[in-house]
Amino acid sequence: MKIKRRNFVKGLGAVGALGVFAAGSASTLKAVSKGWWAGEKPVDLLAGNALPPECSVDPETGEVIANPDQYVANGLCTACTSLCGIRARVDRKTNQVLRVSGNPYHPLSTAPALDYDVRISDSFKAMSGFKGQGLEQRSVACSRGNAALDMLADPKRVLTPLKRVGSRGAGQWEPISYEQLLNEVVEGGNLFGEGQVDGLRAIRDTKTPIDPNAPELGPRSNQLAMINGFKNGRLSFAKRFGVLSFGSKNFTGHRGNCGLTMRGGYAALLGDWKKYPHLKPDYSNCEYYLSIGTAPGNAGNPFKRQAMLLAEARSTGKMKYVIVDPVQSNSNSLASGTRSEWLPITPGTDGALVMGMIRWIIENGRYNEQFLSQPNAAAAKQAGELSWSNATHLVVTDSSSPLDGTILRADALGIGSAESMVVIDQASGQPVAQDRANGPARLFYAETIKVKDQQIAVKTALQVLFDEARKQTLAEYSEACGVPVKTIVRLAQEFTSYGRRAVADTHGGTMQSNGFYTAYSIVMLNALVGNLNWKGGMSSGGGRYADVKPGPRYNMVKFPGKVGGKGVTISRQDFPYEKTSEYKRKKKTGNPYPADGPWFPLAAGLQPEFVLGGLNSYPYPLKAVMFWNTNPVYGQSGLSNQLDKLRDPKRIPLLICIDSFVSETAAECDYIVPDTSLYEYFASTTPWSGTLTKISTVGWPAVDAPQQTTPAGDPISMESFLIDVAKRMDLPGFGDKAIPDADGKLWPLNRPQDWYLRLFANIAFDGKPVPDANDEDMNLTGLDRFAPRLAEVLKPEEQRKVAYVMSHGGRFESEKESYQADGLTHKYKAPMQIYNETLAHHRNSMTGERFHGTARWIPPVFLNGDKLSDTYPAAKWPFKLVSSKSQFMNSGTISAKRLRDLKPSNELAMHADDARRLGVKSGDRLRLVTASGEAVGVVSVRDGIMPGVIGIEHGFGHWRFGADAMSFGQQKLTPDSAYSAGVAINRLGLTDSSRPGVSTLADFVLGANARNGLPARVEKV
Amino acid sequence: MHIIEFMGPSQDLYWGMTSIQFFFMIQVSAACSALAAAQRAFGIKALEPYASFGLILGLGLGITAPLNLILELHQPLRFISMIYNTHFTSPLSWGVFILLSYMTVIALFALVILRQTLQQRHVSGSGSLATMIVRSGKTSEKSLRLLAYLALVAACCVFLYSSMDLAAVKGRDLWHSSIVPIIFICSAMAASAGLITLFAVLTGRKNPEHFKLLRGWMAFFLLLQLFAQVLWFLIAFVFGDSLGRYAFDYILSAGFQNFIVLGLGGAILLPMVLLYFSSQSKAMLLFASVLTLAGAYLVRWNIIVTGQQIPRSGLEMTPFSADLWSHGGLMQALAPLALWVLLMILVTWTSPWKQVFGQQQEGL
Structure with a gap:
């Protein structure tokens, strides 16, 4: 047969086209072949395999018809430190969390939040399409919050107590019984064939000093250190065991590996080194937001709320924000045009940028004079200010005077009390007692003043700051940080162009060796514009309802036999070197500096030095460390290269880790105690200053934990383990008579719910008690499962109110209470410290140099200043x-x-x-x-x-x-x-x-x- | 060095090659069909030799274009489910009905035209498809004209839906412009003329008078497209918001080659120059036609892909690369085109269209 050329070409084309079509559509055809017609029928023809909803809502009447196979537990997410309120949908039959979304009552997950008095069924209705309100009340979990539930069923999860086999860190574990765990941890012995190991019973000695030659170090019970994680709502329970009951001073969270520099900067500014308060912007109303060392769209606390409010602010066009960060993050958005700016900077040099800004702001008179010039609270109130500062207070700046670095007291001049500072009256130009001043005082003053027949140099606090800022030129600051001079000036101009609605915030991006002064400098900007307590300014948060602290129903921190920690922590925090026996001993023989190790008299939560102090046995040796909810081997920069020290049992003989997983830290321990994971435990916590209203978030076991249980029937966890250890050791504060109620009657603490349900009762009854939960509230949230436990632990009048708190995932003040006129309802009361006298009082224990009392620029250094x-x-x-x-x-x-x-x-x-x-x-x-x-x-x-x-x-x-x-x-x-x-x-x-x-x-x-x-x-x- | 910022999976481009190709194929289909329908509706004699080509090309593209969406969705049932899950505020939902209506009307129109052509050319035989069509009845000129009007309306609806589908998206500054539909329509009309020219040459037509008409048609719409694109740039620069200006800053910098050099120079100005000189050179005409078709594809690529690359969050362009085998990749995009080529080969190879095209070849 003769084939025409045209037909041959067409045939070839047809075959080729067919081949390409087949190749290109093969994967789709394959998918089609597996469709429902091939027998793989989805649950629903329209919805496919999507989960059945928790309820349906009649679009006409709004009637809520609950899905009887599911319940929705409003609770707490601890997958990061933001601590958002979530709602976990749980399958009643399988007891598995199906989905996680946001709690509609919780301000970290939605804005605006539902009113607290809205019933659960009405919350379902509010999030439905009924009257088109679903989107408005939508409440979300972030990607991490959605995905973290995977961790519950991870096959590598620790479900039974484990004891190491072989050397530390070898990765070989032997499952042991709970009884063996308790016995070995409490009684000690030759546990690993490596010699005698003291158990907790032997370590707990609250009377005998560790070192009779250094009694300030405290009793031997300090040789147990509890190293914990962030405040996830359970920390106070661990603290009850470790500090109040066991009597160890060595108890810490993870702050020193997280955001201590930021917290320190705020502590200096806010003048409180004990509570370490910190501030957050009122995102909803601020108009200029300078973020340095934090990525509010990615991280920081509370990052989800920050990200939502940032997105809202930039889309409505009210806010301009600048993110200063070596790495551009999701916080910036091209879509917001010029309202969002990323400013790259050389790491560790943010302080130079800010001190350049401070210099320009003061030189050009762009600071808030009315705010800064008020010398006391009364004058500030009279001037219409919502806070005040010590900018006008006179600081002694005379190195020849023993008062050098202190704030001059009025009694030294014979013009007032020893509690009152001295200011220069703006009208008369004469020194007056700060507490008697009834009007503004001078902001800048640098003269000598006669104190007890001696002329000494003094400056106002703002003058000290200004002089410090003037030590370098803008060009020098620019060279240090890599930000052009004109950009430094523009930032300073912009920051001071929005009145009190400009804010500067920072976070863990300042964790560098000059981090404290960097953070203090950044947050100082807020003082220069006087934005504290103002709408659109900085807020110290709305606080929380009484839970652990002595509450209206139970006193959770007092009990018969309470001990408390005494002495010096292994981290040498919150204790000056100059008070130690070592200092005194060295001083007798000459120069007391440097110390044998660094001391940090202003620090709190100094986790890294807990580990290092233990490894160095300085200032005393540790005998046991208990890690819980923390992973310093991974999280502490530079520690993982020195694991040989941690693996040496001679340095720290007993290491216990309470964890759901074999983390990098757990892997180096002697015992791993299983712990409950998120959605499985009780907790009570609050956001990190990121909200303007009072909030207590509670978590409770929405599902049962999968691990081995204690003889009492509770899953082995931090709480149940510590309770059983305490009871075995007859420690105070645990057992049948442990928790006093308002009448002084003692109630038991034998199981985790004994603690948490009473704590929830405090929340429920704080101020005006919450309403009672009804049956529907309890059924819809799965609390019906909990009714027997509520009845077992709580008094009859408490049960339904606690159920109301649990069903709503906490207790939340109405967001309508956020503001009073142009100010915030919840105000920070103490003055802002332009100059922090406490800071200036302390010295670097390695060099003997006194710390400077105000913000300053110092490049990254070692502890000795190099x-x-x-x-x-x-x-x-x-x-x-x-x-x-x-x-x-x-x-x-x-x-x-x-x-x-x-x-x-x-x-x-x-x-x-x-x-x-x-x-x-x-x-x-x-x-x-x-x-x-x-x-x-x-x-x-x-x-x-x-x-x-x-x-x-x-x-x-x-x-x-x-x-x-x-x-x-x-x-x-x-x-x-x-x-x-x-x-x-x-x-x-x-x-x-x-x-x-x-x-x-x-x-x-x-x-x-x-x-x-x-x-x-x-x-x- | 071209730098990309990858901030997270939410930055992925969701409308890839198959999407671009869908818009290309369906809009060129609508242009081809519109040309054929206009000839019948308004009795434009000059268009008559190419009307049936346009119709057959348009019908082929119309049938195969939705395959792009099916492949992208990866599950044809989803396409079907949109028929009984209607959302009247969604252009996508409208699109399903418009596409179905369009294909029905065009198919009917093509069938009637084919029947009339076969009847006029006295095609006979027994048992063949052509004979069945010939014997299936007669259509009055009035009905035919009504059908032509319907086809024209359907083509216009396809233009509007497929262009507004993009223009309605507020979050994409390159899409969100009332000029974008005009650019799409003009480029599709020019491309349809180019496609018909190519098809005519490939099927052996040689009448220079008829090519003159197609040249003019192509040049006219290229000129309109040029005007629309320049206007688009100007409006964005003068009246656009910051993001709009960023988008067009990008066009003048990193996007200069794609948008200006290739998009305006290579795909509009060069074909116009070639068309001007093509009366003496069939090669130039063919080259201009190919460039016009490529230009219509390119303008969609530029707008759809670059429009998504300009991020909603983050500061840098979102990456996009079309690989060969992945979902939404090159092979998947080629599949609908291959199916269309296959259909066209079959149409020109088998009865009854072979008889129509064969007679036309002989008659010209």
């Missing part, structure tokens, strides 16, 4: 490493598969100019080298990063949790590379050779762990 740049010159270490926050992952969520799906790994973010210079492109592998470690990662070339900086997203590069091989008895777990993907920046952290012993780089004032601006070099792999 600059990092001298030890690590840029010529050899051309890059600086910074840790950036992920909106998905954090240090403890690698077990959540859905989060790993969203963000499987991190990269080494590098600027395009650097990449071009090095001949590197995205996807290339690079080795990062610091003086203490090295790591290999994949490069991501970006414009959104400061040149000379490498950004590493925190939360990846795990080497435990399942990334390594483990065995639990006969069960062998193979390494899972999904857990180890990426780079952990903290493995590159530095040590500080200027101090003796085991060290990690720290802020020289507060001891906070320094993880930003690490000098590094790169090598191609």
Whole structure:
């Protein structure tokens, strides 16, 4: 047969076209072949396999018809430190959390929140399409909050008590009974064939001093340290055991590895080194927001609310905000045009930028004179101010005077009391007692004044700040931070152009060795515009209802036999070196400085120094450490390179970790005690100043925990374990007579609910008691399961009110109470400290130098004051490493598969100019080298990063949790590379050779762990 | 070095190659059909030799274009479910009904035209499809004209829906403009003329008078497209908000090659120059036609892809690369085009269209 050429070509074309069509549509055709017609019938033809809703709402009548197979537990998310209120949908039959979304009553999850008196069924209606109100009342969980429930069912979760087999850190574990765990932990013995280990019973001695030659160190019970995580609503229970009952001074949260520098900066500004209050912007009304060292769209507390309000503010066009950060984050948006700005900066130099701004603001008279010039609360009130400051107070600045660094008291001049400061009256120009001044005082004054027949130099606090700012020119500040002079001036101009509706905030981005002064400088900007307590200004938060503190129903902190911690913490925090026996001993023989180790008299929550103090046995040896809800081996920059010290039982003989997973820290311990995970435990907490109204968020077991239970039937957890340890040791505050009610009658603390339900009762009865929950509230939220426990623990009149608090996920003051006229309802009362006398009173224990009392610029330094740049010159270490926050992952969520799906790994973010210079492109592998470690990662070339900086997203590069091989008895777990993907920046952290012993780089004032601006070099792999 | 910022998975581009191709194919289909329907509706004699080509090309593209959406959705049932899940505030929901109506009307129109053509050319035979069509009845000129009007309206609806679908999206500054539909319509009309020219040459037509008409048609719509695009740029610069200005700053910087060099120069100005000289050169005409078609594809790529790359959050352009085999990748995008090519081969190869095209070839 003769084939025409045309037909041949057409035939060839047809076959080719058919082939391409088949190849291109193959995957779809494959999917179609698996459709419902192939037998895979979805649950619903329209909705597919989507979960049945928790209820349906009649669009005409609004009638709520609940799904009897589910309940919705309003509770608490602890997947990050924001502590949002969530609603967990739970399957009644399988007792599994199906979905997590936001609690519609909770201000961290929605704006505006539902009124607290709205019944649960009405909350369902409010979020439905009934009358089109669903979107308005929508309440959300973030990606992490949605995905974290994966962790509940992680196959690598610890479900039974584990005891190490072989050496510490070997990854081999033996499941043991709960009874064996309690016995060995309490009684000790030759537990590992390595010699005698003291148990908790032997350690608890609240009378005998650790060192008779240094009685200030306190009793031997201090040789147990409890190192804990963030305030997730359970910390106060652990503190009851460790401090009030066991009698150890050594109890800490994780602040020193998190945001201590920020908290310290605020503590200095707000003049409270005990409670460490801090401020947050009134996002809803502020018009200019300067964010330095925090990424409000990614992180910070409470990041979800911040992100929502930022998005709202920029879309309505009311707010302009500037994010100063070496790494550009999701906080910035091109869509907001000029209302959003990212300003890159050299890591560790934010202080230079801000001090440049402060210099310009004062030089150009752009500060709020009316606010700053009020010398006391009465004058401020008379002037219509909502707060005041010590800007006008006279500071002694005469190094020849013993009063140097102090704020001059009125009694020294014979014009007032010893409590009153001295100011220069604006009208008369004469010194007057600050508490008697009835009008404004001079802001700038630098003269000598006669005190007890001696002329001494004095300055106003603002003058001290100004003089400090003037020590460098704007050009010098610019050179230090990499921000052009004109940008520094523009920022200062902008910041002072919005009245009191301009705010400056910071957070963990200041965790560097000069972090405290950086943070103090940043937050000082707020004082210069006088925005505290004003609508659109800074707020110290709305507070919380009485829960742990002595409440209306029960006193949770007092009990017969209460001990309390005495002496010095192993971290040497909150105690001046100058009061120690070591100081006195050395002083007798000459120069008392440097101390044998650093002391941090102004610090609180100094977790890194708890670990280092224990490893160095300074100022005394520890015998046992109990870790709970924390992972310093991963989270403390520079510690993981010194694990040989932690693995040496001679340094700390007993390490116990209470955790749901074999974290990097748990893996180094002797025992792992299982813990409940989110949605499985009780908790009571509050947002971190991020809301304007009073809030108490509660969590309660929405589902049963899967692990082994105690003889009492509770899942083994921090609470049940500590209760059983305490009862075995006959410690006070636990057992049948432990919690006094308002009449002094003692109630039992034998199970976790004994503590938490009574604590919830305090919340319910604080002020005007909450309404009673009805049956419907309880059924819809799954509290019907809880009714027997409520009846068992609580008094009859408390049960329904506690159920109301639990059903709503807490107690929330109406958001209508946020403001009073132009001010905030909940105000911070104390004055802002332009000059902090307490700070100026203390000295660096390594050098003997007194700390400067106001904000200042100091480059990153070691504890002895040597600059990092001298030890690590840029010529050899051309890059600086910074840790950036992920909106998905954090240090403890690698077990959540859905989060790993969203963000499987991190990269080494590098600027395009650097990449071009090095001949590197995205996807290339690079080795990062610091003086203490090295790591290999994949490069991501970006414009959104400061040149000379490498950004590493925190939360990846795990080497435990399942990334390594483990065995639990006969069960062998193979390494899972999904857990180890990426780079952990903290493995590159530095040590500080200027101090003796085991060290990690720290802020020289507060001891906070320094993880930003690490000098590094790169090598191609 | 081209730098991208990848901030999170929410930044992914959801409308990829198959989306771009859907808009290209359905709008060129509507233009081809409109040309054919206009010829019948208004009795434009000059268009007559190309009307049936336009109709067959338009019908083929119309049938195969939705395959892009089906492949992108990955599950045809979802497309069907939109028929009984109507949301009248959603352009996508309207689109389902408009597309179905369009295809029904165009198919009917094509069938009637085919029957009339076969009857006029006295095609006969027994048992063949052509014979069945010939014997299926007669259509009055009035009915035919009514059907042509309906086809024209349906084509216009497709234009409006498929253009407004993008223009209505407020969050995408490159999309959100009333000029975008005009650009799409003009480029589709020019592309339809280019496609018909190519098809005519491939099927052996040689009448220079008729090519002159197509050249003029192509040049006219290219000129309109040029005017619309320049106006689009100017309005965005003068009256646009900050994001709009950013978008057009991008066009003048990193996007200069795609938007200006290729989009305006290569796909509009160059074909117009070639068309001017093409009366003496069929190669130039063919080249101009190919460029016009490519230009229509490019303008959609530029607007749809770049419009999504300008981020709603974050500061840098969102990355986009079309790989070969992935979902929404190149092979998946080629599948509908391949199906259309297959249909066109079959149409020109088999009865009864072979007889129509064969007679036309002989008659010209």
